[in-house]
Amino acid sequence: MNANNTLEFNTILETLAQHALSQKATEKLLSLKPFLSERECKSKMQETTEARKILEGIGTPPLASMKELDKILDLTVKGSMLTPEQLTSICGFISSCKRMKNYLKKAEAFNAEIGFYGHSFSSLDRLFEEIERCIRNEAVDDSASPVLRDLRRKIENTKSAVKMKLDDILRSKKEWFTDGYVTIRNGRFVLPVKKGYKNQLSGTVIDTSSTGGTCFMEPTAVRKLQEELEILQIAEDNEIRKVLYTLTALVDEHMNELRINKDCMETLDFIFAKAKLSIEMKAVPVSITTERKIIIKQGRHPLLKPDLCVPLDFEIRGDLGDDAINGVVITGPNTGGKTVALKTIGLLSLMAQSGLHVPVSPGSVFCMHNSIFCDIGDGQSISENLSTFSSHIKTIVAILKHVSKESLVLLDELGSGTDPAEGMGLAIAILAELNQRGCLFVATTHYPEIKDFAKNTKGLMNARMEFDRENLQPLYKLQIGEAGESCALYIAQRLGFPGHMLKRAEKEAYGSRCAVSGDRPAMLFDEDNINEEVNTNADTVYNSKIQKDVPKKKSPSRSESFNIGDSVRVYPQKTLGIIYKRTNEKGELGVQIKDKKQLINHKRIKLFIPASELYPEDYDFSIIFDTVANRKARHQLEKGHDVVIEYEEDLTFND
CATH class of the missing domain: 1.10.1420 (MutS, DNA mismatch repair protein; Chain A, domain 3)
Known part of the structure; x- marks a missing residue:
């Protein structure tokens, strides 16, 4: 590429x-x-x-x-x-x-x-003065030579003599002419004679008007002067050419x-x-070195508007011996600026190595590279029948064929476009090979396994694009030394992704155990502002224009909408709990929070994940809500033994 x-x-x-x-x-x-x-x-x-x-x-x-x-x-x-x-x-x-x-x-x-x-x-000076003397207003001046000056004087005198004679004829025979002035046709002075009088004037017809009503004639009286004028003009032209050839020779000299x-x-x-x-x-000179290191301070992508560009701080040190860092793996959310950071590193390196000033802060350092390789963009090719993944692999194969320890390699979305497990494996293999080759490289990825690989591999370092969790917006700032999260659920929610689908996505990504144990990232999405109602076409195949009268179903009250086993949040603490008892006459729900059972007003409770998505239909909730001793006693009672079961309060399961 x-x-x-x-x-x-x-x-x-x-x-x-x-x-x-x-x-x-x-x-x-x-x-x-x-x-x-x-x-x-x-x-x-x-x-x-x-x-x-x-x-x-x-x-x-x-x-x-x-x-x-x-x-x-x-x-x-x-x-x-x-x-x-x-x-x-x-x-x-x-x-x-x-x-x-x-x-x-x-x-x-x-x-x-x-x-x-x-x-x-x-x-x-000599050439300049000679051209200035001879050429005025893009024409050869009279002062170019004495001969030329004399010829032009004679030409003017002859022209005056011709005009004088023609004026005399005009004044003496006004009725013969269509106009009262001398004109020029085909380089000769002529008179505009009416067609009916052309035989009255002794001379030669030089031209006629477009209508044929006027004949432009050269009177015999001025023919000799006209011939003299032609000879003088030829001599003038020859003298001009002589001057120009002389000046051309001076230029050649x-x-x-x-x-x-x-x-x-x-x-x-x-x-x-x-x-x-x-x-x-607004660029500055930077330090150039052959040591394998790049230090960018407040670097700006030169093609982005300054008010939209967040400065980049980046460092990769392959010159520190045993502590050398050859590769940086950048993680973070989509639209978070990973690709822009990657391009900025490469573009600023090209500019610096080309002797250009770079839009960075003083103190930035760029090392020399024998080549810069990059795989950025999807690279699909219809003409070559290449998919996104095939294009990536083809490019990376070419890179590996030519890369050396003096190269810089930039890889965007490493391992993407194929099965995640295999893509992750390929990505780790590529990073390991580049690390072994000793070149400097920067890669972006979403795979958590690659973050772990970079963290635990000598010569590699993680970096992340910062994300504003409070405002759900990327900050486009690179932080070296820490791995980031993709924040896919954040971004999906910000773009209007349905709330129930976000919950399903969380469950599929992190497992249902997170509902009780909290074993998941600190904050996947803003659960207080999820989009519960979304207009979809899932149940509408055809939008009929016929209005059908459908009886309205009585919707259950909010307090009746909870079921045993539902995972809920209790506000204002946002504590996770599970419903163990339906609403009583006071509007209170039984909620078990960290093995402690409480009665809480339904207005403080918000559904997190319904029981139907967490447990099978015939699930025995006593496993969760009852003590081990009571479960053993109930088991013996079912066999006919006399036992006493002690309840914390009047509990009802699976009703």
Whole structure:
């Protein structure tokens, strides 16, 4: 499984690339990968730190977008003539380099190595001044050469002479023309002659109007001047090309300096993009080490909104010799944040090893990994015909094939998607193998046996996601060193799960013995607020529109709704007890609490589990309520012996 996609590192890179201006820097940022050299990783982390310090100290750097600069330089090398627009781009780039050089000179005051990039920039003053002199407003200026200036002066004089003659003709024969002004067609000065007068004017028809009512004619009187004008314009074009080729040759002459400047600008664009991301994420530099340990202090998932993200504190120490912890097993409720914690650990590790600042508190430490493997999500594949479980196993097999002691492995819901007993066994086998390999790993699970395995296995440690029992809400905080509970019944109740089904679920999960002995987790669900009434379709196959008159059955009173053997709670103490006697005339029920029988008003009693769910139909309740001596006496009486049975009070069983 691709860890970059699963941990959303690609999304971080896309966000990072948006801070770059140049195409090369953008491409380089999108392909950023974790470094395997500790020295290189620390160096890249340091340059990010320096760039941020400069950004915050003297503001945004004057970076150039360098759009199509590569194309322009390649055309130059191939001998093509650069256009005025392209030369203007070169001039703009040189200007940006000058500003960057001055910016970096100020940055040297921060004792940052980045500041010394300024010494790599060439000023290229001669090239800059020559382009500025020859090109104005993306066109070759008259001052580019004396010949060009002279040609353009002659062109203007000739144009004036042509217009003067044409104006004379217009004024002398106004009735011949549709308009009273000179126009241009196909690059030649012409007059708009009415169709009926075209034979009256000596000249050549150059063009006609769309309606055919106007002929645009060049009078014979200006033909010679027009030909002179064409010759001058051809000479002008040749001179312009000469100027442009000269400037292109000058660009080629400074090609090496231009490419060095471009490389420096792209490198700075790359570095400052990392610094901008650091500021945006409120991230900090972290310690990088080859020792096998990860210490995250107040870590935040960078893709979650800060106001919704609960900071993560996490520690795994594989560097402590005999006391080393290689693996952490995280338990806790569904929707409690286990998967987010897992992804946060992996994503922050990728960012740190890539030389990026990390959204954590100072003092955080990240170790180098040769690879990060993860199995997160259900991974179902219709095209490959893979179920959730098959996908998990396929991924884990691939992980085990490549994992080493320098790897980080992240496993979500280990052993899920199959028979619980076998899934638990596979999960323990996988954890044991990873522990034996010596890699760092973090796994999430619900299996209690895995919690016990982690607790009793050297090199492993439990952790849990905290849960607010009072408000029935997950806190999304990770606590290292303690195993958690799934809190499934809590969450089911919070989502509206029916109360009678919650009780059945408790019975199936923890056994009926919990009704009397209390042998169960401290609080499975809020028994004071269970949903007793739930609208279901269990008994309704068809909702008829015909209204049938059905006699109402008389419902028993609350005091009559209890049966012998019912497990109940007595309030306000919430003490568990069992009904041994039905309601008397005072509305009191007989309740046995911890072998002591009491008469308690029915209003203080709430049904916990009905007797029908705890005992068979013909169950002898004297086993629970009578003394051993009385049971022996009753047995002898049934055989015809004279015996005396002593009752604490008038008791009646099974009535």
